[in-house]
Amino acid sequence: MKKEFQIISDLIDNNTRVLDVGCGDGTLMKFLKDEKNVDTRGLEISKENVQNCISKGLSIIEGNAEKDLHQFPDLSFDYVVLSQTLQAFYDPEKVIEDLLRVSKKAIVTIPNFGYWKVRIHLLLKGTMPVTDALPNEWYSTPNIHMCSIKDFYNFCFRKKIYMTKSIALNKEQTSSINKRNINLKNLNSELGIFLIKK
Amino acid sequence: MNTKENIKKIIVKKPLKLDCGKTISDYPLAYETYGKLNEKKDNAILVFHALTGDQFVTGKNPITNKPGWWNYLVGPNKAINTNKFFVICANVIGGCMGSFGPSSINPENNETYGTNFPVITINDMVNAQYNLLEFFEIEKLYSVLGGSMGGMQVLQFVANFPNKTKTAIPIACTASHSAQNIAFNELGRQAIMADTKWKDGNYLKLNLSPDKGLAVARMAAHITYLSKKGLQEKFGRKLQEKDDLNFSFDADFQIESYLRYQGSIFVDRFDANSYLYITRAMDYFDLTKEYKGNLSKAFEKTKTKFFIISFTSDWLYPTSENKEILIALNSSGADVGFIEILSDKGHDSFLLDITEFLKTVKNFLEANY
Numbered sequence: 001m002k003k004e005f006q007i008i009s010d011l012i013d014n015n016t017r018v019l020d021v022g023c024g025d026g027t028l029m030k031f032l033k034d035e036k037n038v039d040t041r042g043l044e045i046s047k048e049n050v051q052n053c054i055s056k057g058l059s060i061i062e063g064n065a066e067k068d069l070h071q072f073p074d075l076s077f078d079y080v081v082l083s084q085t086l087q088a089f090y091d092p093e094k095v096i097e098d099l100l101r102v103s104k105k106a107i108v109t110i111p112n113f114g115y116w117k118v119r120i121h122l123l124l125k126g127t128m129p130v131t132d133a134l135p136n137e138w139y140s141t142p143n144i145h146m147c148s149i150k151d152f153y154n155f156c157f158r159k160k161i162y163m164t165k166s167i168a169l170n171k172e173q174t175s176s177i178n179k180r181n182i183n184l185k186n187l188n189s190e191l192g193i194f195l196i197k198k
Numbered sequence: 199m200n201t202k203e204n205i206k207k208i209i210v211k212k213p214l215k216l217d218c219g220k221t222i223s224d225y226p227l228a229y230e231t232y233g234k235l236n237e238k239k240d241n242a243i244l245v246f247h248a249l250t251g252d253q254f255v256t257g258k259n260p261i262t263n264k265p266g267w268w269n270y271l272v273g274p275n276k277a278i279n280t281n282k283f284f285v286i287c288a289n290v291i292g293g294c295m296g297s298f299g300p301s302s303i304n305p306e307n308n309e310t311y312g313t314n315f316p317v318i319t320i321n322d323m324v325n326a327q328y329n330l331l332e333f334f335e336i337e338k339l340y341s342v343l344g345g346s347m348g349g350m351q352v353l354q355f356v357a358n359f360p361n362k363t364k365t366a367i368p369i370a371c372t373a374s375h376s377a378q379n380i381a382f383n384e385l386g387r388q389a390i391m392a393d394t395k396w397k398d399g400n401y402l403k404l405n406l407s408p409d410k411g412l413a414v415a416r417m418a419a420h421i422t423y424l425s426k427k428g429l430q431e432k433f434g435r436k437l438q439e440k441d442d443l444n445f446s447f448d449a450d451f452q453i454e455s456y457l458r459y460q461g462s463i464f465v466d467r468f469d470a471n472s473y474l475y476i477t478r479a480m481d482y483f484d485l486t487k488e489y490k491g492n493l494s495k496a497f498e499k500t501k502t503k504f505f506i507i508s509f510t511s512d513w514l515y516p517t518s519e520n521k522e523i524l525i526a527l528n529s530s531g532a533d534v535g536f537i538e539i540l541s542d543k544g545h546d547s548f549l550l551d552i553t554e555f556l557k558t559v560k561n562f563l564e565a566n567y
Binding site: 039047050051053054055056057058059060061062071072073076 | 528565
């Protein structure tokens, strides 16, 4: 399992209820279910991934976070996970609001557009950045609302969303993000992982 | 047609109080099984049939000599693998394949019931079939599944017996029959009742059969099972064995000929009064109302793991209505999954060889067993 999922998993208590939004092939859900006795639900847009999840015996609902989160009642989960998909929504602000409606806590991970490789790409090449974490060309990318770690950090501050944990990931190294090191973390981290609540 | 005498049936002694207020007892319930019940009795799947289906799910139907209605889905190594699972299917009460229905003989006067048969509901059908669990001494089913009216029975079964099945797969159905669907059913019933041979439902006593009315009912219903795109692609404006229009009311177009054929073969295997009774049961189905407008209450007590399946081109039981069930299950905190299968074959999709659909059922049943 990739490092990002290990970090997310460590943030989740045993025997809880978790909704994984954009759960892909269900790797994280399967791990949480088997190792932490978590009652998981997945929401996934790709039919192929839905089938992968069904084969793993996971409870998977085909759907899209922008259209289908309304089906879940208020605070019906302990955690909701949104891994590297916030940037693909038309209205990320509304999605975050909805995540914090259906769940007490949300774990949101962000591919960092402030990462130095991304900045260098745009600065030197003058074209839209293509990196390991952001592999698509501008014309075919699903990512329409890219943000940096600092953008998300400021967003939470402005929206009065409480950040319980803020973790930066670079290669396999993790470190915590705070007010003092935010500019540095925004430069040298590929991924930001945030545990947030209202 | 072969004789119906060899059909397997149980005689249900236990009285069943119907929703209409009447009580029935000592009534026949015809069924068929596929595969073997294992020693632990934990591999049983109860399949519910749709409006015009019967208990002969797969293999050759011994009465019609046609393949079973879910041949694609059920059988050795198929999506519902009968090498592994024990599949049970009963003919619904009100039906005409051996279960208690309007063509049964009333012992009080030795005549067929006809329209003296009590009006039955989906709830009554499910309660009658529950007796099969006792008959086979099955404590808990592994799964219940069905499409269309079969799906309605799945929902009703879990609502009535929240801990009697481990999993449930309602397919292409609804929790509350829509005005449009009631309208189509009423069209079919009126076609039957307008046939002069219907004789207020007494046709069997008079050795008559309202074939024309029943055929028209089937033709109208058949259109609702397909999609505009599917019809257009299969038939378009193609002419039936002719080069030009006939300037008459013969079946000039292939679609006309196809519908006439569908109507004509249907009357050989189905009873007109059963059609009236079963469509009525579908129209009366409103699980939401049964739980005072809150469908999620129907599933409050259940630990059953659901998987809901709908089809993109199904306009009779559209995805939106299937999603209402999904929303209700989520509201009650139940364990539920959902997929919408891409298909241009309309409501009929659930009976067809659609890879994605078959794979979904297979994967779900294999992974949760």
